[in-house]
Amino acid sequence: MTTAVAGKKTAGAGKSPSAKGKGGARVTARSQERRELILDAAEELFALHGFDGVTLRQIANQAGVDVALTSYYFGPKLELFDAVLQRRGEILNRARLDALRAAEEEFAPEPPPIEKVIEAFLRPLEIAQETEDRGWRNYCALIAYVNNSPVWGEKMISKHFDKLVREFGDAMHRCFPKASAKQIYWCYHNLSGALSLTFADTGRIDHLSRNACQSHDFQSAYDCMIPFMAAGFREVCGG
Amino acid sequence: MTTAVAGKKTAGAGKSPSAKGKGGARVTARSQERRELILDAAEELFALHGFDGVTLRQIANQAGVDVALTSYYFGPKLELFDAVLQRRGEILNRARLDALRAAEEEFAPEPPPIEKVIEAFLRPLEIAQETEDRGWRNYCALIAYVNNSPVWGEKMISKHFDKLVREFGDAMHRCFPKASAKQIYWCYHNLSGALSLTFADTGRIDHLSRNACQSHDFQSAYDCMIPFMAAGFREVCGG
DNA sequence: GTCTATAGCGAGATAGAC
DNA sequence: GTCTATCTCGCTATAGAC
Numbered sequence: 332m333t334t335a336v337a338g339k340k341t342a343g344a345g346k347s348p349s350a351k352g353k354g355g356a357r358v359t360a361r362s363q364e365r366r367e368l369i370l371d372a373a374e375e376l377f378a379l380h381g382f383d384g385v386t387l388r389q390i391a392n393q394a395g396v397d398v399a400l401t402s403y404y405f406g407p408k409l410e411l412f413d414a415v416l417q418r419r420g421e422i423l424n425r426a427r428l429d430a431l432r433a434a435e436e437e438f439a440p441e442p443p444p445i446e447k448v449i450e451a452f453l454r455p456l457e458i459a460q461e462t463e464d465r466g467w468r469n470y471c472a473l474i475a476y477v478n479n480s481p482v483w484g485e486k487m488i489s490k491h492f493d494k495l496v497r498e499f500g501d502a503m504h505r506c507f508p509k510a511s512a513k514q515i516y517w518c519y520h521n522l523s524g525a526l527s528l529t530f531a532d533t534g535r536i537d538h539l540s541r542n543a544c545q546s547h548d549f550q551s552a553y554d555c556m557i558p559f560m561a562a563g564f565r566e567v568c569g570g
Numbered sequence: 571m572t573t574a575v576a577g578k579k580t581a582g583a584g585k586s587p588s589a590k591g592k593g594g595a596r597v598t599a600r601s602q603e604r605r606e607l608i609l610d611a612a613e614e615l616f617a618l619h620g621f622d623g624v625t626l627r628q629i630a631n632q633a634g635v636d637v638a639l640t641s642y643y644f645g646p647k648l649e650l651f652d653a654v655l656q657r658r659g660e661i662l663n664r665a666r667l668d669a670l671r672a673a674e675e676e677f678a679p680e681p682p683p684i685e686k687v688i689e690a691f692l693r694p695l696e697i698a699q700e701t702e703d704r705g706w707r708n709y710c711a712l713i714a715y716v717n718n719s720p721v722w723g724e725k726m727i728s729k730h731f732d733k734l735v736r737e738f739g740d741a742m743h744r745c746f747p748k749a750s751a752k753q754i755y756w757c758y759h760n761l762s763g764a765l766s767l768t769f770a771d772t773g774r775i776d777h778l779s780r781n782a783c784q785s786h787d788f789q790s791a792y793d794c795m796i797p798f799m800a801a802g803f804r805e806v807c808g809g
Numbered sequence: 810g811t812c813t814a815t816a817g818c819g820a821g822a823t824a825g826a827c
Numbered sequence: 828g829t830c831t832a833t834c835t836c837g838c839t840a841t842a843g844a845c
Contacts, residue, residue, distance in 0.1 A: 362810075379721055384622035386838065397812055402840060472720055479718040481711055482618055484772035496778055516779035517794035524767030525760040533723035539735055540755035555756035555806055562805035563798035601828070625820065636830050641822060 336426040336455045366404050368394040371466055373401075374415045378472035382412055382483065413487070416477070419459075419470045420491040426455035427495060431502055442505040446561045449522065452499055453553050460549050468532065468547075475530035478523070496523075503564070510568035518567055522560050529556070575665040575694045605643050607633040610705060612640075613654045617711035621651055621722065652726070655716070658698075658709045659730040665694035666734060670741055681744040685800045688761065691738055692792050699788050707771065707786075714769035717762070735762075742803070749807035757806055761799050768795070 372394035376385040387408060391398040405411040430451035434443045459467040477483045496519070504515050529552045536544045544551065611633035615624040626647060630637040644650040669690035673682045698706040716722045735758070743754050768791045775783045783790065 359810095381620045381622060381719070383620060387840090388838080398839090399812060399841080400810090403811080408839070475718045479714045479766060479770040479772070480620070481770060481772050484770065484774050488772075489774060489777070493778060500778065512779055512782035513790070514794065516775055516783045517791060518798060519778075520767060520775050520783070520791070521760075521764040521795060521798055524764035526763070527718060527767060528759060528763030531718040531720055531723065533718070533720050533727075535723050535728060536755055536759050538728070539732060539739065539758075540751055543751035544755045544759070551752070552756060552759070555753065556760060559757060559760055559802035559806050562801040566801035567794055567798050598828095626822090627820080637821090638823080638830060639828090642829080647821070 336422055336459045362404075365394070365396050365400065369396060369401055369404060369411070370415055370418055371469075373411055374466065374473060375469040377412060377415060378469045378476060381476055381480075382408075387411075415470075415473065416487060416491050419467065423455060423459070424492070424495045426458075427452060428498060430454055431498065435502065442502070444561075445503065445506045445564045446557055448499065448502050448506060449557050449560050452522070453526070453557065457549060457553055471530035472532055475527040475532075478527045507564070507568035514568050518560075518564050521563060522556075525556055525560070529553075575661055575698045601643075604633070604635050604639065608635060608640055608643060608650070609654055609657055610708075612650055613705065613712060614708040616651060616654060617708045617715060620715055620719075621647075626650075654709075654712065655726060655730050658706065662694060662698070663731070663734040665697075666691060667737060669693055670737065674741065681741070683800075684742065684745045684803045685796055687738065687741050687745060688796050688799050688803075691761070692765070692796065696788060696792055710769035711771055714766040714771075717766045746803070746807035753807050757799075757803050760802060761795075764795060764799070768792075 369390065373385075373390045376390055376393065379385075387401045388398050390411075391401050401411060405414055431448065434447040434451050437443065438447070456467075456471065460471065474488075478488050500512075500515060500519060503519060504510065504512070507515065529546075529549060532546050534546050536546045608629065612624075612629045615629055615632065618624075626640045627637050629650075630640050640647075640650060644653055670687065673686040673690050676682065677686070695706075695710065699710065713727075717727050739751075739754060739758060742758060743749065743751070746754065768785075768788060771785050773785050775785045
């Protein structure tokens with residue numbers, strides 16, 4: 332079940348180290364590296380300040396590349412934003428889906444307990460966030476921001492996540508066949524909201540709780556969240 | 571328990587209809603009205619696009635006043651933002667606290683059931699959101715945005731809400747005296763996250779659920795949320 | 810493939826006329 | 828109390844030199 336979601340450098344799809352004889356290989360590898368640097372910087376800054384709170388100059392500066400390169404590689408600002416969401420979104424969704432399938436096979440032909448479905452939704456994130464590089468945490472904070480935005484949530488989150496969430500909605504419904512779709516999706520909504528706030532990692536819970544909790548302690552957040560959400564589902568959806 | 575949180579025009583503290591003889595009264599009343607118009611416009615636009623996604627010109631335009639007036643009344647952009655948060659924050663927090671006190675008195679000397687504490691946290695919002703004017707909904711969407719922002723959440727939400735949330739944290743702890751502060755606050759975190767996503771009103775749950783749910787249907791959201799969260803608290807905090 | 814230079818625009822803030 | 832006019836700054840995007 333250790334679905335590989337993390338890797339030191341989030342593997343840029345097909346690196347192709349020798350991309351056509353001569354000295355072109357060297358240059359292309361360097362380009363790929365720079366693309367990743369730009370994405371890393373954009374990811375972090377967008378997560379902190381939102382789409383409009385960041386300039387291409389800041390991104391280029393933090394990435395250590397020239398401003399013009401951001402446009403050269405990614406086109407307009409909005410397409411860079413989309414590229415950031417896409418990069419890790421694909422990896423994450425694949426890992427979540429694998430985890431869900433594994434849980435369902437384990438208990439087939441019965442549906443798995445709701446805890447297992449929730450875990451399949453969360454566990455790949457946990458693994459990703461424990462990596463030493465900050466990329467996944469930045470990505471998650473960006474998702475938190477986008478998910479709670481009336482304008483970005485609709486167009487961007489839906490584009491990258493609807494297909495996956497429907498799979499999980501169906502799986503949850505199989506756990507509680509007598510529940511209505513309305514009950515299932517409002518319960519999912521509760522899970523999604525709590526998860527988003529965890530991603531945001533605002534540091535607020537730290538001083539609210541007088542340091543009993545730390546907002547970067549995702550492990551504790553999930554340890555609480557899984558039984559909490561499972562109990563909520565059972566209460567509302569029966570079973 | 572019908573703590574008055576809503577009112578057609580969210581009563582600007584002390585309107586003082588005759589503010590010093592002559593014709594000055596007329597002018598002052600007009601100023602107050604314009605201040606409210608600016609706050610209303612800022613509230614809506616900040617909620618949709620965030621602090622950096624909105625210009626003072628857009629705000630003034632939507633409010634139907636001159637750009638220069640925004641600076642004249644509220645100073646720099648950031649202070650306008652803060653004024654927006656403050657206006658309804660005070661009213662809301664007072665109503666929540668009243669509801670909490672009422673619930674505690676009802677069951678004294680025992681602590682009230684956790685449902686009642688959660689209700690005291692949510693109910694004033696429900697009342698506010700059912701008003702015909704869109705102001706409270708915009709305010710809530712803005713809170714959702716700010717609450718999930720690593721940079722604004724820390725400085726702005728803490729400033730306006732920490733005192734109140736601590737009161738609720740204490741009340742929750744009295745419901746589960748054997749639980750640790752860590753458990754209580756991670757559970758509160760789950761509630762806060764789900765509530766934020768509800769506030770955001772992104773319309774996403776609508777097509778995720780194929781219209782089984784509507785994101786503007788706060789009533790249904792709360793009807794699910796209260797038993798869901800209560801069950802979660804009991805599971806994690808015991809009792 | 811990379812970077813310099815700049816076009817073209819619109820922002821926040823304010824001085825001073827009315 | 829209000830608004831016109833403007834100052835100064837920084838943005839995105841791109842054309843063209845290297």
